[in-house]
Amino acid sequence: MTAHTETVATGLRIETFTVEEETDTTAGGQLSSWFEGVSFGFHENRRENEDLPKLAEAFAADRRTVWGVYDEQPGPHAWDPRVPVATYATMVNTLNVGGGRLLDAHLVTAVTVRPTHRRRGLLRRMITSDLQGAADRGLAIAALTASEATIYGRFGFGAATFTTSVEVDVRERFAVTAPAYGRVEVVEPDAVVGLAQEIFAGFHGRSLGSIGRQFAYARRASGLWGDERPQPDKGVRTAVHYDDDGRPDGYVTYKFAGWESTPYTMRVKDLVATSDAAYLELWRFLGSLDLVERVSFNLASVQDPLPWALSDRRCRGLLGEEDVLWLRILDPVAALRARHYEADGSLILTIADGLGYAAGSFELTVTDGVGSVRTVDEGTPADIALDVAALGSIYLGGVDARTLASAGQIRVGSPEGLDRADHLFSVARQPYCITHF
């Protein structure tokens, strides 16, 4: 259902619409054509018409708003003008901001601009208009996962959470030393969806930096849906760990890389645990898979306990680190108030924001882990001065203020002020987001 249409440049029309259960999913319809645009932008296969109803159901459940830019003056033989030359989508889900607090965040996804229309300001047009709308609706934070690290800083987003890619040698020398508990069951895909949602909810509530998952996630994790299409991926298997009282406290879904791929490798698709102990039990299970020599996992925490729980820590090889969540603070007062703090103190910070939303000087005072924020006069000497993108990076504690000061991203009023900034924003457990959207 189209909510809004606007001409953005000569011959270019922007349309935003929401997806509902009754949305037309036939080939050539608005939604089907929009998916064609997204698939083109990410170099994926064309969509199968039969998949559309399931994708529409997922988008309706997520309450997504979808944007398309249409070329009204296509050249001769140009592709179907119903297929947008630029796409964009948003939804709201929760971000764990520490201490078990969940804050609604504005999530941006499916951003593409056709090569024939790139670098003419279409992304800028969509994202600035969208961020304004999110700010108007009172959302304090926007978030995305970025295809390239060079795109979103200019719009005020900073990299905020990180994961590591690991490869674990699970041959004879692999052994988890932590005491064993509970039991593992292999579970059928149909049962996985509910279990995955339940276990993820437990993880989400206790994990700083976690983003709530969209409708399709549990289906993809279980193999009911494949990565490319909402059709079963019959190679995906799931094991669920139950604690000593029979409560599910973790699951892992995995897929064999094939007999041609040596060493024989099992790829973890999704691994969610509600406690460190359950996490290690799932690794004990993965290490017990016969005929498998290596297990790969690309969403491990940067503070992964696994090597410390192995009798031979060198079984676990570190391949690299990736940024996951990028945050854009839209309302610094609301965002800084919402966050849980592990230390008390006060700080004056001056924020620069090219788009204006977060610009100003603020005093943050934390008492018993709860922040209160007030605006202060512009001339007030600041302890730290930073761009809103740098604030997004330190907001969850994924990088400390000192590191950003060393990198020239934070200007320091006094060494003591930097100490306080470090103290206030630091976290014992690094933020950990295992949701891509």
Ligand SMILES: CC(=O)SCCNC(=O)CCNC(=O)[C@H](O)C(C)(C)COP(=O)(O)OP(=O)(O)OC[C@H]1O[C@@H](n2cnc3c(N)ncnc32)[C@H](O)[C@@H]1OP(=O)(O)O
């Ligand atoms: C949240 C997500 O969905 S992440 C996925 C992002 N999408 C992709 O990676 C798919 C492939 N790429 C694309 O579709 C496009 O190149 C996009 C969406 C990245 C950029 O769209 P465009 O319409 O070309 O961007 P636009 O013209 O508005 O550029 C805005 C600014 O960003 C800069 N920019 C755009 N893309 C990039 C890039 N890939 N790397 C560095 N800078 C970029 C432009 O130079 C411009 O800078 P300026 O305003 O400071 O001069």
